[in-house]
Amino acid sequence: MTDKKPFIPPAVPVLYSFRRCPYAMRARLAIAIAGVEVELREIELRHKPEAMLALSPKGTVPVLQLENGSVIDESLDIMLWALHKNDPAQWLGSxxxxxxxxxxxxxxxxxxxxxxxxxxxxxxxxxxxxxxxxxxxxxxxxxxxxxxxxxxxxxxxxxxxxxxxxxxxxxxxxxxxxxxxxxxxxxxxxxxxxxxxxxxLLAVSMKKYPPWRPGDPCLFFGGAGFS
CATH class of the missing domain: 1.20.1050.10 (Glutathione S-transferase Yfyf (Class Pi); Chain A, domain 2)
Known part of the structure; x- marks a missing residue:
């Protein structure tokens, strides 16, 4: 029997995204406005990384892996996660x-x-x-x-x-x-x-990044607040 690899928590949440996908776009908008820092991993739809599929077998973006290993793979839930952490522009109403x-x-x-x-x-x-x-x-x-x-x-x-x-x-x-x-x-x-x-906000959220490959240096997105 093959030993199961131990879980190594990410230093910051990891976001798998695809720049042009409207679901991924709205997740990045909320993360940017909230100023929450994530590691951004831009994917290619034709070559979805195994690491992302292991987290969310449905294979759609966005996918967010939190520091404790839990996964959020619905865009609206990612928006709410970011805004509940910090909502400087008051996107969440009564x-x-x-x-x-x-x-x-x-x-x-x-x-x-x-x-x-x-x-x-x-x-x-x-x-x-x-x-x-x-x-x-x-x-x-x-x-x-x-x-x-x-x-x-x-x-x-x-x-x-x-x-x-x-x-x-x-x-x-x-x-x-x-x-x-x-x-x-x-x-x-x-x-x-x-x-x-x-x-x-859109310009920041739509900045183009190269597709992520395992072993690439971390590319951080968000953080430091949006002003």
Whole structure:
């Protein structure tokens, strides 16, 4: 029988990420704003590291391994983990606000994301046209447009949890047909997205790193606070 290797705790939490994945993106946004330091391991989707698969066999990013060996492999849970450690920008609201945040994020994840996938990869779903799938996604955009008319953010009076959790997906939706999006009847959504695209927070979170290989020096992300 082969002896089981002893667990060696990481010095800081280890985050497996993929730069363009919207789930991984929102996790990095929260870690950056919270100023929580992690070791960042950028992966290639075609060559997922064995170390990541050992932690989370489902093979999707983000995956966060904590110092005690426990694993968080849901992006929203990683966001909440970081923000419960430190929330300098007050992304977490009161009980009522958090309930609204979570409901809106879940609609994004359960309804809008499937519509986005079908719109983006319409050739894989020949049952309907790309136009049909875009119309399905527009139902969520219309709700966001209405919310943004009040205070230019979707739940709180300022950029907060729901904005950060949803914008990476709206970013992808807008990029499928940028010409259509620029003339679409969602001016508040466009402004909201443009503010995000031009933000320092996104620039920090989207910095490009080489794919991680076992034995590479540690590459740290977050830490020291975001200001």
């Amino acid at each position: 009980g009522v606000e958090m309930k609204d945040d979570m409901q809106l994020i879940h609609r994004n994840d359960l309804d809008f994301k499937p519509d986005l996938d079908r719109y983006k990869y319409a050739d894989r779903y020949p049952e309907f046209s790309r136009f049909h799938y875009r119309q399905q996604g527009e139902r969520f955009l219309a709700e966001l447009e209405q919310r943004l008319q009040s205070n230019h953010h979707v739940t709180a009076p300022h950029f907060a949890l729901a904005d950060a959790a949803i914008l990476p997906f709206v970013r992808q939706f807008a990029a499928v047909d940028a010409e259509w999006f620029e003339s679409s009847p969602y001016p508040e959504v466009r402004q909201w997205l443009n503010r995000f695209l031009n933000s320092r």
